[in-house]
Amino acid sequence: MAGRGYTFRVARKASPARLVIALSVAAVLAVFLLYTSIAGGGNPSIAPSALKGRTAKVQLVGVVVGPVRGDSHAGGKHFRLRDIGGSRATGVPVVYSGSVPDLFKVGREIVVVGRLRNGVFVSEPGSMITKCPSKYAPKKNADDPA
């Protein structure tokens, strides 16, 4: 291509510009790796039946089983959570504090973060997310943890 790429200075073989770009790419990657190694991964997402004996913080995904008792803003809401597609026997007791999304009710699929303590899954406040039952229904009910 005649005329293109002509510069008034002799073109250097190893352009400093290329080096800077390469360093920038490396910097971006470094940031990424640094973060993932320091902050660590997220929370494992498991079903209630897999909860036995695990005391680390996890995200529990399941179906609400009644009876539902208590006040999430005073002493906690008590209910059970069973596997999606599982039997009532797979249920674990959950005590939840914080904001409860509107769609919460018995039979609804929910996601809640917390840890197992003395056989009861104690939630992190405000971490409940409900899933909408119908096919194409976007609905957010997440309360971001403070």
Next chain:
Amino acid sequence: MPELGRAALLVTLGLVTYALVAGAAGAHLGRRRLAVSAQNALVAAFFSTLVASAVLLAALLRNDFSFTYVARTTSEALPTAYTISAFWGGQEGSLLLWLLFLTGFGAAAVRLNRQWARDLIVWVVPVFAGVAVFFSFLVVAVASPFATQVAPADGAGMTPSLQNPYMLAHPPLLYLGYVGLTVPFAFCLGALLAGRPDERWLIATRRWTLFAWAALGVGQLLGAHWAYVEVGWGGYYAWDPVENAALMPWLVATAFLHSVMIQEKRGMLRVWNVLLVLLAFSLSLFGTFLTRSGVVNSIHSFTQSSIGPWFLFFIALTVGVSLAIVFWRLAQLRSPTKLESPVSREAAFLYNNLLLLALCLAILWGVVYPLISEAVRGEAVVLGRSYYDFFLRIFGLPLLLLMGIGPLIAWRRASLTSLLTTFRWPTLVAAGTGVVLLFLGAGSSVPGLVAYTFSAFVVTSIAMEFARGTRARKALGASSWATAFSSLLGRNRRRYGGYVVHASIVFLAVGIAGSSAFDSVSEARLSRGESMTVGAYTLVYRSLDERQTANATQIRAQLEVSRGDRELGTLEAGKNAYTVEQQVSNEVGIRSDKLTGEDLFVIAEQIDPDGTVYFRVFVKPLVNLIWLAGLVFLLGSAIALWPDAREQRRLVARMREVGLPATR
């Protein structure tokens, strides 16, 4: 009538298959009539899809429940507007809408560009048709909107949460964006296949890409507003996989819009641009795969359907074929121009691309991480909000600053002295703003303060560009400042439209920083007569009202709001209990301050039988700048998109000079 719908879709499938085969044959063998015939087939496919869409729309409007789709998504009582929105409310209908937009875009892009890009068009047609074959196959064989049944007495109805005006605008806009990205993709592959890997495909698709990108951006902003006002959990973006599915292609498209400028002006980055377009298009397919397949846990839960594997297959096929074509033409794509200096506008655009892509990939990683960890460790691990927020800040803040730096650096290379001059005022204003804000207490959030400071830099830089440009035009002989300004815009639509869009991003950044880094929240359980304070506001809970509407019981807590000793009126917040659907929805109370853009956001979380209400109240400073940003964004995009007659004439004249007849 469903037979007509099914037949029309079969006709579409036949037409696009023909367009694919005949188009490829005509282009390869150089047969004019065959190529034109393929073009006609693509245009005709739009009309037959239109017929099918009309059939579905008619069935919806007359509540024909013999159509399974209509029965599943509407009911007799549903208001007409929402009945229309049910068209895209379900899987099959939304696929039909996608196909309609796709064939529409294809027909239009091919017809409008045939004058001056004929050697490209002959290859664009089969590529477009190829994509259309996939989607028409889906609606014909896998997810047909025209399945029939014995008509029940009434339909299942639409979830109350979808019955709002947002449902009318948000999905179609997103689809215009997703589907619109097919145009640059098809032209890119078409150019490679035609052996013309230079800038012509970029110029042909520039406005289409801009349009798709703008639609995707506005669609997302509408979604955020929907979440904020209607769903009312106190935020506007949750980094949900489905939200990210729209953000990722938008970020890549933003990078693309910038790097095309480099290719147009300097002939550089050809391979990069091809890969960007491919990535944007693949991400839009991937995004729709994510939302439909139920593969990742999302609040937007769509049922696990059989459509997932089809999409995966098509994405793999597209990526594979595209990469093969790129590899085949790699030698032609190499450009002789090199980057001259790391301090130049080209370099600034490159840094911009790098950051945008890094952010996109970080988000992509977060989205697929549960899938990967499940495959590797047997357990899905989900990354939380803090992950996304970190990367948004670390990549987003430098991006913000770059918007201000770009206009201040010359092309090719900028000397240090010239930089000192152009950077002077923006740096001073930014530093001054930073100091003032620090005194006002903005140091409580470092990222927030940085965002504000950078924003001041960018705003000053943009304002100076407008001022200097207007002054230059006035010096050239414009009759008045107003004429100078309008002629400036008229002659440099892309540049100044771009500056307006940058301004809108600044508003967005300031709005996000204010409402997330400097917000306050307070919770209290109140009985009638009791009060609570949040920030500078005091709220007194006066009474609880109950009203009946046609389909719901509305419970509202009435609050008196005051700030200091000024009374600000009443605000109500509460819940709606829908009788038929047996669902409760949150109805938040929002008071927007006209002067400061601040919102007082009240959620009546729990209403006890004795009338005590548990309130959660936010004060969100500057949040309304986010919505204002949307309007400014539209304005900027419109300016940049505006057709330029002079440019068109030049393009046609070039073809004529080479001896090619300008019309078919």
Next chain:
Amino acid sequence: MTLALVLAAVLAVGCVVAVAFPFIKEPEPESDDLHEPDEEGRRRLELLEERDRSLAALKELEFEHRTGTVSDEDYRIALGPLRREAANALRALETEGRPLEERT
């Protein structure tokens, strides 16, 4: 039901006509070749695009100098090469042999 079938048939026929139209219109054409530019034509097109690009770059440099983004010194330094590029493009166009129509 029959109405649907009739409409479907009309649609199908219409589409077939649209697709076959180029062949119906010109059953024995003078030339069925795609009017693609030949090697010479392509080269000329490239040179035209080259010329337009260089001229646009000059215009932009001028504009940015006037608005102050490019300093006097930088303007002087950058002007030379850009002018040479534009001159090269115009010269190359002329030597292709065909008469050149100047366009601004």
